[in-house]
Amino acid sequence: MKYTQLGRTGLKVSRLVLGTMNFGPQTDEADSHAIMDAALDAGINFFDTANVYGWGENKGRTESIIGNWFAKGGERRDKVVLATKVYGNMAGSGTAAAWPNHDKLSAVNIRRAVDASLKRLQTDYIDVYQFHHIDRATPFEEIWQAIDVLVQQGKILYVGSSNFPGYKIAQANETAARRGGTIGLVSEQCLYNLAERRAEMEVIPAAQEYGLGVIPWSPLHGGLLGGVIKKEVQGGRRASGRAADTLADPSSRAQIQAYEDLLEKHEVEPGEAALAWLLTRPGVTGPIVGPRTAEQLDSALRAVELELSEELLTGLAEIFPGPGPSPEAFAW
Template sequence: MKYNNLGRAGVTVSRLGLGTMNFGPLTPEPEAHQIMSRALDAGVNLFDTANIYGWKPGEGITEQIIGRWLDHDPARREQIVLATKLYGPMGRKANTNRLSALHIRQACEDSLRRLRTDHVDLLQLHHVDRTTPWEEIWQALELLVAQGKVLYVGTSNHAAWHITRAQERALRRDIVGLVSEQSVYNLLERTVELEVLPACREYGIGFLPYSPLQGGLLSGVLRREAEQTGRSTEPKTRRLLDRHRDRIAAYEKWCADLGEEPARVALAWLLHQTGVTSVIVGPRTPAQFEEALRAPRLKLGDQQLAELDALFPGPGGAAPEAYAW
């Protein structure tokens, strides 16, 4: 396994990161523990979760699963870069969501308790909060850093101008600010190439793509269409499949001609993209994770990358040249 610095930060993370969104709802706890142990053995050190994963408000089921795995062998904690997120609703009462200083403090304390640790290495703001000023957000986060409960701060699902505003406010406070942004990025969804990726490169912010297989659509979905499970059965995913069926069919044939699995190619393509720090894979089963581990070994040549660009054209590069002169 190879490692990259997380943006301009000194900490290094594996080129593949372990996403845990399936742990609990789709992946039973014993299998989740098996996947985490295998990830550690394979050199994967970035473990990514969120307080809302598990999809039962206030319970943090996935964080609890990770916490019990860490508790089983305390030596594991210092071998991983543990990342979680906050923003989503964790209760029905006021101030149990978004990014107020009150919620940031409480959400962090609750995550630490569920994860059975005294600190998280990367605390990510799961979505932009248009109602809370960055001065308040940074004040709350600075306090958590000063208390040793958080080491680094990142964002997720933020537009380029949100990232810019956040980082400029951080610079005014003479603090490090953001070290990472996590957003959807894959062959089918390349919008971040317009402005998010350029903004991250400008500020030295690491980029962590999630949903690299677009809900399974890039994993050989047509070949297994009769037996689809998990996210590939969701209405949004089915609509995307109907919209892109011909393109996905051509992609699966291209991969077959190459002699490679579609999922491996999709992950490898991301690993070839400038600015990508670590690709977050979210396996549902140990077998899926084993397949993902093979991706870093697949090297795609310039001609192959060009052919994939032709199959899945992006926005045309960075803004404004992508749409103007």
């Protein structure tokens, strides 16, 4: 495994991030534990989760699965850089769900959410505590005041953002700089892949300017970049969700077909190429991979060692040109 520093920090993390969103909803606890063991054995030390994972009546379940894995010992917790998130509503069902202050980024919810996550995760600290979404109603002065207390208490070490636009990254870190205390955001987790490159316009430049590590989520764009057409032809798993919607458009399907044809010519697996491409992009710390099975984890690991030729990179850029830098992407 290869490692890099997370943004401007001294924290060293693996170039692949283990995403755990499938743990619980798609993958049972025993298999989830096996995947985490395999990831750790392969050198992946950066694990990402969120308090809402498990979803619906089972929200919080994913953190609990991770906590039970930590409880097995074997220095599991010490070896892992643990990232989780706050924002989503964690109130229980029934009348409790209607009460305010159980979501978003108010000081009261941040305090409540951290303590609840620590309990589920069976740990006394979180390495990277991430804001899952912007909160338009809560000023950053309040957010950073709450974070300062948690850092002083030793409950969190670093803070990251997720799904932030570029101007909010700037606003958050400028506010942190004026206040002193916390060093501000150190990472941004955003939607970024070959087929979805809008982050290159504002988000990634802002992250680079302020020293945030970029952590792309959905690196295969919901399976679209994982050889979906080939799998359909071979009678495998059919596209669903975002991938199915995209393939329903003839021009988009032609684009994905060209992508798969290019990679077949170069004898490279599509999913591995999509991950390897992200590892070549400026500012990227490492993409989040969310394996449902051990086999999917093995495929992701091969991407770290995959070297894409200049010819292949040029071909990928022709198929997925991206928006270009801002403001030239929309102005002169």
